[in-house]
Amino acid sequence: MPYVMVQIPKPPADEPLAPRSVPTSADVARLAGVSRATVSYVLNNADAVRISEPTRRRVREAARELGYVPHAAARSLRAGRSRTVLMPAPSFPAGPLYSRFLSELQWALGRLDYTVVQYGTAGAHGDEAARAWAELRPVAVLVPGSGLGPQGVEILKRSGARAVFTLGPEAVEGAHALLMDHEIVGHRAARHLYGRGRRGIGVVVPAEDGLGIFSTPRLEGVRRAVRGTDATVTELPLAYDERDAARVAARWGSLGLDAVFAYNDEYAMLLMRALQDAGTDVPGDTAVIGADDLMLGRLLRPRLSTVHLELPSGRDLAALVDRAVNDPGAAPERHEVLGAAVVHREST
Amino acid sequence: MPYVMVQIPKPPADEPLAPRSVPTSADVARLAGVSRATVSYVLNNADAVRISEPTRRRVREAARELGYVPHAAARSLRAGRSRTVLMPAPSFPAGPLYSRFLSELQWALGRLDYTVVQYGTAGAHGDEAARAWAELRPVAVLVPGSGLGPQGVEILKRSGARAVFTLGPEAVEGAHALLMDHEIVGHRAARHLYGRGRRGIGVVVPAEDGLGIFSTPRLEGVRRAVRGTDATVTELPLAYDERDAARVAARWGSLGLDAVFAYNDEYAMLLMRALQDAGTDVPGDTAVIGADDLMLGRLLRPRLSTVHLELPSGRDLAALVDRAVNDPGAAPERHEVLGAAVVHREST
């Protein structure tokens, strides 16, 4: 039995006392005395249809008067696709380098008409996090760090993501990879130290949480650099405060080290100061090298040698994302995007 | 004339070759052999209705099998409200302090079941930006810096935002204000210097873009602190590099200054090193004070005096936002949330 639908007129909206309801395109249409379709045509500058200039004006005027703002969710629901690029907030404290990279990328994607959304995942893990991201139906997802597995990628793709990128140490099946393997940083540092005749190499490993995804590969890079040589690698846990640095410096003599790769410039500055205070000569007794090439390292005496890091330009990356979105069938690409080069100053 | 609607059965989805279309709740319903309503009840654990355990199991099983993930936009469109808290990305480079504050806030809001979204506005300005934000229909908006005017607040509210907060130097009409007026930082620094007998006070003003919203009020705070006294204030533009610092240090003698508030610890470290290299004794000839209380300041010799900043806890702030959302009618609140206290070390 067929249903019979009777048109029941809506109660006229003659109650301006209504508590400031949000204006919709229907309200604009009513005020302008046109249909919702016409409103949509005008406000989206649809060139497929010709709307008379007076009508256009009336619609625009009505929209302005009501303070109409289109509803992004409704729009993308109807369209069946969004231009949202999702970037989960990184689980590690973002340094100045990474922050700048991020905002550059955001800007560049914005230029390509994507809406970049940083999503604070607040503790969700693994596939659960992926599901939370998928609910937003992003057209692309850029995941920093290493919290996404092949399962997660599959979840995202099944929910419509046309490209998934990981920014981290390793590639994940099904996703494009922007490999930023910090292993190379440790490797460069150790090669430098070894090349300058150092054989007892200490490696600072920050005690702080969340830095493991950087410190572990950096340490591994050091190990790889000296594998098969007569050099030794000693792991040096260190908290980011003066007391702990003094503790390490106090037993320095007993460690038998003549060089240290201090994770980054900040830890390097901390440790170098402690070593100097404890009577260790830098670089005479011990060479010290950091990473990240912070301005401040140049101010120390001796000036701090460091590993300069180079992240890809936001513009290039945005273009890459755009390409991947437009060709979702393509095979996942791998790009090695972390440049690292030793800047030799005075501390080594 | 009434419309007659005939139920036309959809073509059966017997084409598994379809290019991996995104599963909807209807697909789950079909697979489980129940209605969409039932699917919704089960997956949302609706306690208003009793669904039998076998049915629940079937539905969940079907959802899992299809990899079903609900569509957030559709959901909030239907619900007429979202739990999205929007935070436009700040226009200034976020320091470690602010980054930590941000992620703490994100976490805390997440605990209250809000979805925090950082939106990269990519160059939109003023009301245009506000309109872009409004399209997302956030339940609350937290705007850092000072780019939002009363107009923008009105736009956001008219589009359904139940609370608008500004995090910045001044309150905006209609919005709650978390006042973080950096004027106090300069004021504290100058009072400290003045109290220690300094009368010729230089104030570093970074040449870098985007820092003006901090440096201008900090300078103003210094001015206010010494107004009506015999002390003088000298503005010192300084770029964040060694060459420019050397330039300033070279003409130090001619400036007639015996103290400098160096904007923050980084600029302080830069300038102090340059001054020392140029033969100026710190703090003998010139006292130097920074701000932000970075760890690294303690490593200098002399140890750097600084202004320690205290941002509000993310938890408190999240609670505040939650309260405002639940009581949208309440009058805008103003909270002074930036704490500043001098940490006296050796450089002053």
Added chain:
DNA sequence: TTGAAAGCGCTACCAA
């Protein structure tokens, strides 16, 4: 040149 209406995916009301 404009309008009517279908439908995106979802939930909540009402009826069975």
Added chain:
DNA sequence: TTGGTAGCGCTTTCAA
């Protein structure tokens, strides 16, 4: 206990 169905705000055919 379960299902039908209306409708959130929007765009886009198709028809007039």
